[in-house]
Amino acid sequence: MADLVCENLSMTFTNPQTGAAVHALKDINFTLKKGELLSVLGPSGCGKTTLLNLIAGFINATDGYAKLGGKTIDAPGVERGMVFQQGALFEWLPVSRNVDFGLRMKKNNPEENVRLVERWLDIVGLQGFGDTPTYQLSGGMQQRVALARCLINDPEVILMDEPLGALDALTREKMQSLVLELWKETGKTIMIITHSVEEALLLGERLFVMAPRPGRVHKEYRLPFAERGLKESLREIKHDPYFSEVREEILTMIWDMEEEIMGRA
Amino acid sequence: MLEWLSDNRASIAAVLILAMIGTFVWSIVIGRRQAKLTANDEVFGDPVRTKGGWYWAVCGVSALFLLWSYYSWGVGRAYFPNAANEMCQIAKLEEAVSPIKAALPIGSRYYKSTLLASRNSDQLDDLEAQLGGTVFADAEKSELLDVIGQVRELIANSSNPTNMGEEPKAELLSLAERLNDLSSDIAAGPHGLTPSDEALAQPKWGTTFTEIPILPITERGMLFDTASVEAAEIAAAFNKIRNKFPANDVLIDDIKTRIDALKEINESGEFDELDRADREDYVKAVERIFKRLDDGLIFPAAALEDVGTAIANLDAAASDAQGGLRYADALFFPGPGIVKSRTQCTEQGAARWLPKPTDVVATFARLANPDVENGGGYRGFPLLWWDWLPIADVIAFFIPDWIADVWPGEYASHGPDGTITPNFKDNLLAFAQGDVSLGYIPMLDGHIWDSLFRVLVALGLGIFLGVPLGLFMGVSRFFKSFFDPLIELYRPVPPLAWAPLILTIFGIHDDGKIFLLFMVAFAIMVISARTGASGVLLSKIRASHSLGASDGQIMWNVILPNAMPEILTGTRIAVGVCWGTLVAAEMLAGTTGVGFIENIARTVSDYELIWVTILIMGVLGLVFDLIMRWIIKRTIPWRGMG
Ligand SMILES: Nc1ncnc2c1ncn2[C@@H]1O[C@H](COP(=O)(O)OP(=O)(O)O)[C@@H](O)[C@H]1O
Ligand SMILES: [Mg+2]
Numbered sequence: 001m002a003d004l005v006c007e008n009l010s011m012t013f014t015n016p017q018t019g020a021a022v023h024a025l026k027d028i029n030f031t032l033k034k035g036e037l038l039s040v041l042g043p044s045g046c047g048k049t050t051l052l053n054l055i056a057g058f059i060n061a062t063d064g065y066a067k068l069g070g071k072t073i074d075a076p077g078v079e080r081g082m083v084f085q086q087g088a089l090f091e092w093l094p095v096s097r098n099v100d101f102g103l104r105m106k107k108n109n110p111e112e113n114v115r116l117v118e119r120w121l122d123i124v125g126l127q128g129f130g131d132t133p134t135y136q137l138s139g140g141m142q143q144r145v146a147l148a149r150c151l152i153n154d155p156e157v158i159l160m161d162e163p164l165g166a167l168d169a170l171t172r173e174k175m176q177s178l179v180l181e182l183w184k185e186t187g188k189t190i191m192i193i194t195h196s197v198e199e200a201l202l203l204g205e206r207l208f209v210m211a212p213r214p215g216r217v218h219k220e221y222r223l224p225f226a227e228r229g230l231k232e233s234l235r236e237i238k239h240d241p242y243f244s245e246v247r248e249e250i251l252t253m254i255w256d257m258e259e260e261i262m263g264r265a
Numbered sequence: 266m267l268e269w270l271s272d273n274r275a276s277i278a279a280v281l282i283l284a285m286i287g288t289f290v291w292s293i294v295i296g297r298r299q300a301k302l303t304a305n306d307e308v309f310g311d312p313v314r315t316k317g318g319w320y321w322a323v324c325g326v327s328a329l330f331l332l333w334s335y336y337s338w339g340v341g342r343a344y345f346p347n348a349a350n351e352m353c354q355i356a357k358l359e360e361a362v363s364p365i366k367a368a369l370p371i372g373s374r375y376y377k378s379t380l381l382a383s384r385n386s387d388q389l390d391d392l393e394a395q396l397g398g399t400v401f402a403d404a405e406k407s408e409l410l411d412v413i414g415q416v417r418e419l420i421a422n423s424s425n426p427t428n429m430g431e432e433p434k435a436e437l438l439s440l441a442e443r444l445n446d447l448s449s450d451i452a453a454g455p456h457g458l459t460p461s462d463e464a465l466a467q468p469k470w471g472t473t474f475t476e477i478p479i480l481p482i483t484e485r486g487m488l489f490d491t492a493s494v495e496a497a498e499i500a501a502a503f504n505k506i507r508n509k510f511p512a513n514d515v516l517i518d519d520i521k522t523r524i525d526a527l528k529e530i531n532e533s534g535e536f537d538e539l540d541r542a543d544r545e546d547y548v549k550a551v552e553r554i555f556k557r558l559d560d561g562l563i564f565p566a567a568a569l570e571d572v573g574t575a576i577a578n579l580d581a582a583a584s585d586a587q588g589g590l591r592y593a594d595a596l597f598f599p600g601p602g603i604v605k606s607r608t609q610c611t612e613q614g615a616a617r618w619l620p621k622p623t624d625v626v627a628t629f630a631r632l633a634n635p636d637v638e639n640g641g642g643y644r645g646f647p648l649l650w651w652d653w654l655p656i657a658d659v660i661a662f663f664i665p666d667w668i669a670d671v672w673p674g675e676y677a678s679h680g681p682d683g684t685i686t687p688n689f690k691d692n693l694l695a696f697a698q699g700d701v702s703l704g705y706i707p708m709l710d711g712h713i714w715d716s717l718f719r720v721l722v723a724l725g726l727g728i729f730l731g732v733p734l735g736l737f738m739g740v741s742r743f744f745k746s747f748f749d750p751l752i753e754l755y756r757p758v759p760p761l762a763w764a765p766l767i768l769t770i771f772g773i774h775d776d777g778k779i780f781l782l783f784m785v786a787f788a789i790m791v792i793s794a795r796t797g798a799s800g801v802l803l804s805k806i807r808a809s810h811s812l813g814a815s816d817g818q819i820m821w822n823v824i825l826p827n828a829m830p831e832i833l834t835g836t837r838i839a840v841g842v843c844w845g846t847l848v849a850a851e852m853l854a855g856t857t858g859v860g861f862i863e864n865i866a867r868t869v870s871d872y873e874l875i876w877v878t879i880l881i882m883g884v885l886g887l888v889f890d891l892i893m894r895w896i897i898k899r900t901i902p903w904r905g906m907g
Contacts, residue, residue, distance in 0.1 A: 058807050076810035088804040091903040092826040102812035105822075135906030146808075153812060 002156045004032040004055065004189060008064030011050050011215075023214030024050040027064065030208070030217065034156070037183050037226050038191045039204030041250065043257050047215025048193045052159050055191070056080055068157060078102065081155035083146050083163045089134045095121070095145055096130035102153040120148040123185075124178065140171035144178070151186065160192040164199065173234055176202055180229045197250050201225055201243060202234055209250055211257055219253065221246065267630055271472060274623040279343035281623075282334055285327045292324035330622065338612060339621035341597035342470060347486075348593055349470045349477045352603040353610035354489035355590075358583060360605045361496035362576065365503050369573045371580075378563045382420050385554050389413050392550055399547055400540045408527065409551065415520050416555050422513050423563035430510040433564075437506060437572055443499050444575035448582040451492050458487035471624050474871070477603065477610040488586060496579075503572070507561035517559050524552050620873040625880065628873040632862075635711075643862050647711040648881075654708035661699030669694035713881065715775075715857040720843045723779045727786025727839060732832055735791040736824060739798025748791075756788040760846045764853055773854040778847065785846050786839040793835025797828025830897075830904040837893040844886050859885075 009028040012021050024047040032038055040048050053059045055066050057076040066073045068080065082088075090098055097104075099120060100113040121127055124144040134142060143163055150158060163179075164172045176199060183190055194200050200207055205226045211218035223246070225237050237243055270277065299320065307314050334340050341348060368377040393413055396406055422428050464480035471477075481490040531544045584591065594602060600614020611617065620628075634641030635650035642648060672690050679685045687695070695701050709718075737744040755763075764781055771777035801824055809819045851860025852867075859878050866874035897904075 056807070056811060058810070076807070078811070078813035080811060082808055082811040084804045084808060087802050088808040090805065090823065090826070091906050092829070092901070101809070101814075101822075105809075105812060105814040105818050133903060133906075135903050149808075149812070 002034045002069040002189070004157055004191075005067045006030050006055070006064070007067075009051070009054060009061050009066055010063035011047070011054060011059070012062045025054070025061075026214035026216055028215075028217060030220075032157075032189055032191065032206075034189055035187045036189055037203065037205040038208065039200040039206075040191065040193045040208045040210060041195070041197060041200040041254070042208075042210030042215075042218075043212060043254055043261065044195070046210045046212035046257075048210060049161055050215065051210075052161050052191065052193055055157070056082055056159050078106075078153050079156045081150035081153055081158045083143070083150050083158065083160040085162045086139065086142065086166050089142055089145060089149075091133070091135045094131050094133055095126065095137070098134055098145055099130075099148045099152055101149060116152055117148075120152045123151075123182070124148045138171070139167050140175055143167065143175060147178070147182065151182065151188075155188070157189045157191065160190070162193055162195060165195065172199075176234060177229070179203055180226060183226070184230050197247050197254070198238065200250075201247060202229055202237065209253055212261065218257075267634075271627050271630075272469060274471065274621075274627060275342050275346045275469070278334065278339050278621065278623045282331065282340055282343055285330050285334075289324060289327040289331060292320045292327065295320040296324060333619070333622055335597075336599060336615040337619040337621040338598055338616040339623065341593065342621060345590075345593050345597065346470060347483050348590060348598070349603060349610070349612070350482050351486045351489070351587075351590055352594065352598070353477050353479060353605060354481045354486040354493065355583065355587065356603050356605035356610055357493035358489050358496055361493045361500055362579065364500045365572065365576060368503070369569060369576060371573065371576060376564075376566055376569060378424070378566065378569070381557070381563050382424060385558060386417065386420060388550075388554055389417055392547070392554075395547070400536075400543055401547075405527070405530070408523065409547075412520060412523050412527075412551060415516060415523075416551070416558065419513060419516055419520070419555075419558050420563060422510075422516070423508050423558070423561065424565050426565040426567045428510055428512060429508060429565060429568055433506050433508055434568065436502070437568060440499055440503055440506075441571035441575040443495075444572065444579055447492055447495050447499070448575070448578045450495075451488060451579070451582040451586050454586070455484040455488035458484055458491065460484075460487055471621065472627075475609060476612065479608075479610055485586065485588070485590070489583070492583075508564050508568075509561045513561070520555055520559075524548065524555065528552075618872050620876050624873050625876050629877045629880070632874075632877060643712060644856075644865070646857055649709070649711040649713040651707050652710040653705040655699065655705055656703040657696075657699040657701045659706075660703070661697055664697040666694065666697045669697050712857050712859055712862055713885070716847055716851065716859045717885070719775060719778050719782060719858070720840070720847055722775075723782030724786050724836070724839060724843055726779075726783045727790045728832075728836060731787045731790030732794045735794025735796075735832075736798045736820065736828060738791065739795040739800075739828070740820070740824065745795075752788055752791055755784065756792075760785045760842075761849050761853075764850055768850075768854050773856075778850045778855065781850055782843045782847055785842055789835050789839040789842065790832070793831045793838075794828055797831030798824050800831070801827045830901050833893070833897045833901060837890065837897070840889045840893060841886065844882070844889060848882055 006028050009025060010023075011025040012023050014020070015022055028051065040051065042048055050059070054061050055068075055073060057073050057080065060074060073080070090101065093101070096114075096117045099117045100108075103113045103116065117130065118127075121130060124147050126141060126144050126148070129137070129141070134145060137145065146163070164175050167175060179190070179192070180203065182188075192203055194203070201223060202225050204221070204223055207221040207223055208217045209219045209221075210216065225240075225243060228237055296318070299318075303314075331340075334343075338349075363372075366372045370376055370379075393410065396409060399406070401409065460482045461480065464478070464482050467478035467480055467482065468475070469478070481487045527548050528545075531541060531548060534541075536544065587594075598616070600612075600616060602613060603610050604613050631641065632643050632648045635647040636642075637645055637647055642650075669690060672693055674688065674690045676694070677685055677688050677691050734744070734748060738748055739745075760781060763784065767781050767784075768777045771780050805823055805827065806819065809823050814822065847858070848860035848863070851858035852864040855861045859881055863875055863878035866872075866878065
């Protein structure tokens with residue numbers, strides 16, 4: 001029963017210039033069951049990254065708590081894997097050494113490492129790239145390496161902060177399919193942050209739309225598209241009338257939030 | 266072989282210079298042809314226009330070589346190998362007549378007599394003007410005025426041609442005649458003069474430290490050398506002539522008695538101390554001027570005319586006798602030429618401090634010769650060679666003596682029969698002091714190696730201690746705040762400012778210099794490692810944490826590699842700065858090393874040696890930098906790709 005539970009999770013920063021309190025998150029409550037796929041959407045600065053950092057254990061909440069499998073989170077751990085937007089690969093290591101980094105850190109058997117690396121490179125579609133320096137890979141391939149590096153550690157939850165944000169549209173679509181496949185095959189709990197409404201709809205079995213000041217979950221959806229995306233082409237799904245309807249609704253919601261921020265500013 | 270090369274350096278240079286002129290012209294031709302080929306493909310400012318172009322490099326290098334050869338008189342020596350010797354003989358003549366010229370408006374603006382008369386008259390005017398304000402009684406004042414007037418009269422008498430005695434007149438006339446005879450001798454040419462065997466046996470120009478052979482080795486040289494002997498005699502005679510005549514003798518005696526009387530009054534009278542001092546000063550000033558004039562050195566201008574004309578004739582004759590040498594001098598020996606001073610002839614101008622290319626190579630070859638017994642190396646130590654090093658010395662270098670001291674137990678003392686049986690503690694001490702024989706290993710040796718060794722050890726220590734500290738300073742508030750003030754306090758001080766202190770504390774041998782260089786390298790390494798460590802992207806650190814790496818593992822596997830570009834750049838800078846500091850430190854103190862050689866060369870003004878050391882340092886510095894660049898290229902191809 002490795003559920004991710006957040007209860008009254010709150011985070012207040014002090015603005016380093018003015019000293020004023022910034023309520024980045026206030027009273028976040030949700031439970032993410034094992035194997036669920038959650039996407040988080042919201043205007044810039046509404047606390048998405050902060051939420052993810054709290055769950056990853058990089059920062060500590062000012063109030064409330066997050067628990068994974070009944071254990072309160074207070075530090076980073078291998079059971080919560082991270083995929084960043086970009087720049088988190090170790091450019092001085094070739095692909096295979098990046099992928100087995102976690103295994104090497106826990107002094108795993110080197111022969112087994114080789115086998116696992118091969119398998120995971122195969123899964124993310126990078127067979128034969130083991131010895132390539134990461135800086136010679138395209139952006140999409142680099143994110144595949146980041147996925148493999150995270151998954152090889154067999155985490156219970158995978159946390160992704162705008163993992164596809166820096167990719168071009170075509171690569172992005174391929175990577176979205178890959179994420180769905182991985183989700184299906186591994187049955188991992190995945191929490192993915194994005195600023196693209198379409199992506200949030202496609203990759204969200206559940207979807208949170210967050211609102212700023214204070215950062216909070218504004219609206220929650222349960223959507224069928226991720227499940228369908230495993231069988232159908234993503235492009236077809238995008239033409240589904242229900243898809244368009246939800247997309248318009250969320251777009252309006254975020255538009256209004258942005259208007260409000262502007263008005264207040 | 267080397268000997269032969271060294272002796273024929275002028276001819277070798279002649280060939281080289283021709284080859285370089287050919288190369289220079291050829292590279293320009295190629296360069297212009299290439300420029301035409303690409304002229305239409307590239308617009309101005311296109312970075313492609315800086316690519317390639319080796320022919321311009323060839324052009325630049327050959328131009329530099331030619332300029333160097335020209336200004337160092339390398340060209341002159343190559344094609345006129347005897348010129349310096351002949352110019353030396355001419356310089357001898359010049360030196361011989363210089364006392365006569367000094368009295369004439371040749372080489373200076375006025376007759377020496379004119380200057381004497383005008384300066385002393387001015388001073389007399391000043392004294393007269395001051396007289397009113399002095400403490401002398403009125404009677405004394407008029408007496409002093411009188412004396413000053415008499416001294417003036419002395420000048421006037423000497424300057425009047427009608428007063429001049431017959432004897433000095435005749436002497437001057439005869440000297441003028443002798444000078445004219447000398448001129449005709451020179452004009453007649455060097456008939457029957459042959460250089461002595463001793464002269465012909467002299468080493469060639471530039472092959473020894475004496476540089477220019479001083480005895481004449483050509484007929485023309487003989488002519489000037491002989492003339493210079495006669496000229497020196499004439500000059501000596503000229504210096505003895507005095508403008509003396511009865512009228513002035515009487516005047517001089519009178520002035521002397523009157524000044525003595527004044528001095529007598531100053532001494533015996535009852536004056537207070539200050540007044541007495543003033544009086545004495547004034548009378549002394551008058552006496553000083555008088556003394557300058559009483560030995561007959563002022564001649565009427567007309568009396569010196571004949572000698573002046575004779576000297577001008579002599580100059581003309583000498584100039585004619587030089588023949589083609591005059592043009593060679595003007596064209597190929599830039600600068601003031603050659604000057605003879607007491608015992609040697611020396612090159613003046615650029616050639617004095619800029620040695621000829623071939624001489625630099627020859628000096629380097631002499632230094633590089635490892636055969637120390639036969640004049641190789643420098644001060645009995647080779648430049649760069651190898652030697653057998655006792656292994657025990659190496660071990661003793663790393664094991665400090667105090668380890669033996671703190672080892673439990675006592676050192677052995679001599680027994681009742683006077684013998685000593687060493688125990689383990691004694692043996693340990695012998696080990697730590699290198700007093701054991703463990704065999705030998707081959708080891709580099711020589712001045713260059715000593716310098717290299719100091720830099721490498723200091724750099725190694727600096728990296729070994731500085732990088733870890735820098736990394737910790739990049740990640741820890743404690744380390745950063747604790748060590749930052751310490752390092753920032755000593756680092757801005759120029760390393761050489763520390764040198765006197767450190768050399769006193771550690772001694773002038775390797776320890777002190779290594780410590781000084783270590784200080785330099787350490788600060789640079791700390792700062793660069795710290796910059797590298799604090800520049801790690803936060804997402805990389807966070808990713809490693811999530812992948813289960815411990816703090817130590819992150820330090821070693823993420824922060825260190827990430828800081829590698831800065832560390833290597835720091836090392837590259839440290840190598841350069843250490844090298845520069847080392848040479849300066851060796852110049853301050855020490856007995857070996859490249860800087861030491863230059864320091865000694867400096868004190869004896871051996872410019873060839875100075876240039877050789879400069880070139881050695883430049884080349885080694887370049888080699889260091891190339892090695893570092895190669896290492897950087899090999900180890901961090903990913904630099905800036907993250
Ligand atoms: N370390 C911090 N110090 C102060 N304020 C912060 C800090 N990190 C984030 N914030 C503030 O918290 C709010 C939420 O930030 P973030 O979670 O990065 O937003 P998002 O990822 O949704 O764009 C923003 O207003 C931001 O300025
Ligand atoms: Mg964000």
